[in-house]
Amino acid sequence: MSSIEKVNSGKQRSGTYRRDMKRTWWTEIPFYRWYMLREATAIFTLLYSINLLLGLRALATDKAHFLAWASTQSHPFMIIFAIVSFLMVGYHCYTWFDATPKVMPLQIGDKKVPARQIILGHWGAAIVLAIIVLVLAGI
Amino acid sequence: MNNKTTGKFHIEPFLWALFGNGGTIAALIFPVVVLLFGILLPLGIYDPANLYDNLHAFYGNIIGKLIIFALLAFNLWHACHRIYHATHDFKFHPPLWVKLVIYGVAAVGTLVILGLLF
Numbered sequence: 001m002s003s004i005e006k007v008n009s010g011k012q013r014s015g016t017y018r019r020d021m022k023r024t025w026w027t028e029i030p031f032y033r034w035y036m037l038r039e040a041t042a043i044f045t046l047l048y049s050i051n052l053l054l055g056l057r058a059l060a061t062d063k064a065h066f067l068a069w070a071s072t073q074s075h076p077f078m079i080i081f082a083i084v085s086f087l088m089v090g091y092h093c094y095t096w097f098d099a100t101p102k103v104m105p106l107q108i109g110d111k112k113v114p115a116r117q118i119i120l121g122h123w124g125a126a127i128v129l130a131i132i133v134l135v136l137a138g139i
Numbered sequence: 140m141n142n143k144t145t146g147k148f149h150i151e152p153f154l155w156a157l158f159g160n161g162g163t164i165a166a167l168i169f170p171v172v173v174l175l176f177g178i179l180l181p182l183g184i185y186d187p188a189n190l191y192d193n194l195h196a197f198y199g200n201i202i203g204k205l206i207i208f209a210l211l212a213f214n215l216w217h218a219c220h221r222i223y224h225a226t227h228d229f230k231f232h233p234p235l236w237v238k239l240v241i242y243g244v245a246a247v248g249t250l251v252i253l254g255l256l257f
Binding site for chain 1: 184214228
């Protein structure tokens, strides 16, 4: 349906020109493709969270259930799923930290904190948290 | 929150707040969690029985419970928010029930997590 047909049929509010956009618009340039990849990380965040939810249920039940859940993580399918999830979550992490100074610019006194420092600060926090988690899990 | 000019109530700022919190938590701590359970545990770097003992102690502690809740629940809200908005990116402009179903996954998940923790 063309723009003028949309107006005539009442599907568009005004006669202002609107460029028709295909469903595949995001395949056109790398910037859009990276955007869609970033949005797609959510699928893996959701699926992996569901996997962890099952792990939490096993943890809440008893040791035998938790060990059974832990052994399912070694299934080749689950390892591939985990590697892809790790890469996707890592990509989310990279894009999120990059966007943080734009979404939440930080000012101390009258001086604006440089974007680079905000980004590096988040990476620093993520690395410190990672070390804490890995150490506490293995004590 | 009410729009300043129209006075109309909008749910979006609340959903965005959940999305924003979830995104930050997912970025700060989710990669290492996936690494731990998905890669290091199957590689045999962690002993499952010992990991159970540590996690069970963490789960038994109120601060541990709050951390588990924050990680899992906000992740769900973050992911569902992006998945819903992706429907618009793909030029589907779905009716309200689709939005309710997608955010419903996060809402039900949150209740399940609360049930398992408390």
